[in-house]
Amino acid sequence: MAKAGPAEVVLIRHGETAWSLSGQHTGRTDLPLTERGREVARGLAPVLAGREFHQVLCSPLQRARETCELAGLGAGAQIEPDLLEWDYGLYEGRTPAEVRTETPDWLVFRDGCPGGESPQAVSARVDRVIERVRAVDGPVALFAHGHVLRVLGARWIGLPTAGGAHFLLDTSTLTVLSWYRGVPAIRCWNAPLTLSP
Numbered sequence: 113m114a115k116a117g118p119a120e121v122v123l124i125r126h127g128e129t130a131w132s133l134s135g136q137h138t139g140r141t142d143l144p145l146t147e148r149g150r151e152v153a154r155g156l157a158p159v160l161a162g163r164e165f166h167q168v169l170c171s172p173l174q175r176a177r178e179t180c181e182l183a184g185l186g187a188g189a190q191i192e193p194d195l196l197e198w199d200y201g202l203y204e205g206r207t208p209a210e211v212r213t214e215t216p217d218w219l220v221f222r223d224g225c226p227g228g229e230s231p232q233a234v235s236a237r238v239d240r241v242i243e244r245v246r247a248v249d250g251p252v253a254l255f256a257h258g259h260v261l262r263v264l265g266a267r268w269i270g271l272p273t274a275g276g277a278h279f280l281l282d283t284s285t286l287t288v289l290s291w292y293r294g295v296p297a298i299r300c301w302n303a304p305l306t307l308s309p
Contacts, residue, residue: 119250119251119290120251120252120288120289120290120299121245121251121252121253121254121268121288121289121290122160122163122165122251122252122253122254122286122287122288122289123254123256123261123264123265123286123287123288123289124156124179124180124183124253124254124255124256124284124285124286124287125256125257125258125261125281125282125283125284125285125287126145126149126153126171126173126175126176126178126179126255126256126257126283126284127145127146127148127149127150127152127153127175127178127179127182127283127284128145128146128148128149128152128283128284129143129144129145129146129149129175129283130143130146131143131205132149132258132283133146134207135207135208135209136205136206136207137200137203137204137205137206137207137208137211138175138197138200138204138205138257139196139197139198139199139200139201139204139225139228140173140196140197140199140200140204141204141205142173142174142175143174143175144174144175144178145175145178145179149175149179149283149284150178150182152283152284153178153179153182153183153284154182154183155284156179156182156183156184156284156286157182157183157184159286160183160184160185160253161184163251163253164250164251165185165188165250165251165252165253166248166249166250166251166252167190167245167248167250167252167253168180168185168188168189168190168252168253168254168255169189169190169191169192169195169241169244169245169252169253169254169255170186170189170190170191170192170195170254170255170256171191171192171193171195171196171197171255171256171257171260172191172192172193172195172196173196173197173257175257176195176255176256176257177189177191177255179255179284180255183255185253185255189255192241192244192254194237194238194240194241195237195241195254195255195256195257195260196237196256196257196260197256197257197258197259197260198220198225198228198229198234198257198259198260198263199225199228199229200220200225200228200229201225201226201227201228201229202225202226202227202228203220203225203226203228204228219274219277220259221259221262221263221273221274221275221276221277222274222277231263231273231274232273234259234260234263234273235263235267235272235273237260238260238263238264238267238273239267241254241264242264242267242268258281258283259276261281261287262276262277262279262280262281263276264289265279265281265287265289265298265301266278266279268289268296268298269296269297269298270296279301279302280302281301281302282302282304284304285302285303285304286300286303286304287300287301287302287303288300288303
């Protein structure tokens with residue numbers, strides 16, 4: 113049986129950016145939030161205000177950092193490079209439709225990106241984050257990005273990296289990873305702005 117670590121791990125995907133609106137792959141391009149993205153991120157603050165997190169980790173990219181700050185958890189957050197979004201390499205800034213004109217059956221979770229990261233490299237980063245948060249004796253919050261958090265959800269419950277394809281994740285949403293009798297479990301996924309107590 114797996115050893116239960118923190119009571120829960122709350123995953124927060126950053127707010128809206130210009131490229132999340134257009135559907136462009138945004139890996140390492142350091143875009144700010146849109147004004148709507150900021151407004152929705154501010155709405156996370158009252159949802160998270162009553163919770164005490166033993167650790168808050170955040171991607172170094174400004175869209176995640178700004179979401180963390182607007183959500184009221186920026187002061188105690190630690191920057192965690194392993195929470196960076198997938199490095200899309202040659203696919204950075206391109207939409208899935210544009211990529212599929214050249215590679216019709218491409219799937220990032222299975223195929224990775226030319227000139228960028230492989231699924232194995234992303235999985236290794238995510239597994240380090242999981243190991244780190246499971247060592248914390250209490251709730252943890254992670255502010256990061258769509259694809260890396262989808263891989264994290266899959267790896268949390270023991271699925272391979274390709275399992276991330278089965279988890280859709282919108283901007284400015286909350287996901288709670290938890291435990292069921294010592295077994296890693298997902299309590300809720302892709303919830304817009306609300307957490308049960």
